[in-house]
Amino acid sequence: MQDLSLHILDIVENSIAAKASRVEIRIEEDPEGNRMILEIEDDGEGIPAHLLEKVVDPFFTTRSTRKIGLGLSLLEQAAQQCEGDLQVHSREGEGTLVRATFRYNHIDRKPLGDIASTLTTLIVGNPDMDFKYVHIRSDDSFVFDTVELKTELGDIPIDHPKVVRFIRDEITNGLTKLGCKLDLGLLAGEE
Amino acid sequence: MPKIKVEDLKRIKEEVKKATSLREGGKRVKVTVHMGTCGIASGARKVLNALVSAMEEEGVQDVMVTTSGCIGICSKEPLVTVEVLGEEPITYCYMDENKMRQVFKRHVLGGEIQRQFALAKGLE
Numbered sequence: 001m002q003d004l005s006l007h008i009l010d011i012v013e014n015s016i017a018a019k020a021s022r023v024e025i026r027i028e029e030d031p032e033g034n035r036m037i038l039e040i041e042d043d044g045e046g047i048p049a050h051l052l053e054k055v056v057d058p059f060f061t062t063r064s065t066r067k068i069g070l071g072l073s074l075l076e077q078a079a080q081q082c083e084g085d086l087q088v089h090s091r092e093g094e095g096t097l098v099r100a101t102f103r104y105n106h107i108d109r110k111p112l113g114d115i116a117s118t119l120t121t122l123i124v125g126n127p128d129m130d131f132k133y134v135h136i137r138s139d140d141s142f143v144f145d146t147v148e149l150k151t152e153l154g155d156i157p158i159d160h161p162k163v164v165r166f167i168r169d170e171i172t173n174g175l176t177k178l179g180c181k182l183d184l185g186l187l188a189g190e191e
Numbered sequence: 192m193p194k195i196k197v198e199d200l201k202r203i204k205e206e207v208k209k210a211t212s213l214r215e216g217g218k219r220v221k222v223t224v225h226m227g228t229c230g231i232a233s234g235a236r237k238v239l240n241a242l243v244s245a246m247e248e249e250g251v252q253d254v255m256v257t258t259s260g261c262i263g264i265c266s267k268e269p270l271v272t273v274e275v276l277g278e279e280p281i282t283y284c285y286m287d288e289n290k291m292r293q294v295f296k297r298h299v300l301g302g303e304i305q306r307q308f309a310l311a312k313g314l315e
Contacts, residue, residue: 001231001232006231006232006236009226009231009236010228010231013226013227013228013231013258013260016258017260070228070229071228074228114236117236117237117240118236120240120243121226121236121239121240121258124239124243124256124258125224125226125239125256125257125258126257126258159256161243161244161246161247161251162247164243164247165247
């Protein structure tokens with residue numbers, strides 16, 4: 001995975017597989033405190049207690065299509081290589097919280113990447129689900145919530161291509177105003 | 192005849208449910224971009240973005256875009272399955288943005304299967 005936005009997409013796909021109806025993604029950038037926190041919380045089926053310690057094992061998966069499950073172990077590796085860590089908290093029937101921490105100024109910390117593309121991909125693929133994205137940088141923040149957007153849209157589907165374009169622009173502008181370093185690959189035509 | 196497992200029944204139920212929702216949703220085509228870890232690492236997000244951009248450019252309303260997890264053919268990712276209502280699904284492999292645009296224009300809109308990119312015909 002080249003950047004954190006791809007890790008986020010991958011972890012949220014786990015939430016979708018766990019039949020979550022709502023996923024909240026929170027990123028806290030603290031350049032002064034040299035710390036970055038990524039949290040992904042869902043209201044899915046949760047992970048049984050006896051499986052929780054195995055979820056970061058790359059050779060453990062509950063799927064039958066193949067015998068490896070790399071998503072969480074790759075995120076753990078990304079966190080550990082810049083002196084951070086990964087925690088997974090889950091309650092069966094209630095949901096799961098994945099929390100990764102990173103040393104912000106570490107040379108090996110992966111860039112944020114194209115968050116707008118990740119969120120639009122999730123929304124297009126799962127228009128019935130609700131996604132909330134919260135990005136905090138120092139004392140400022142940006143919040144995007146599909147529940148509010150759906151209320152505004154009324155009968156217009158959230159996965160309509162023109163709405164998707166609007167969402168992409170809204171998130172990109174919001175994060176740019178926060179001062180986030182973004183990979184605007186697709187917008188620049190070079191993702 | 193091989194013994195049917197509970198997982199097989201669940202899979203069949205999901206497939207029937209999806210086919211039914213395609214008819215009920217008034218959509219003519221369903222395009223599934225496979226978004227397992229392998230697909231994402233291979234560029235599936237770019238492929239989906241290219242598809243949505245092409246739909247916006249063409250003003251298409253009758254195409255349903257969805258995502259799914261890994262189907263176990265990681266070495267051939269990114270994979271995309273195109274299912275035209277009433278026809279067998281076609282799974283395309285090693286997809287990129289240009290191939291996705293070509294599949295969209297010629298298969299999804301034009302009805303012509305792009306055999307040079309196709310991996311399989313039929314359900315996963």
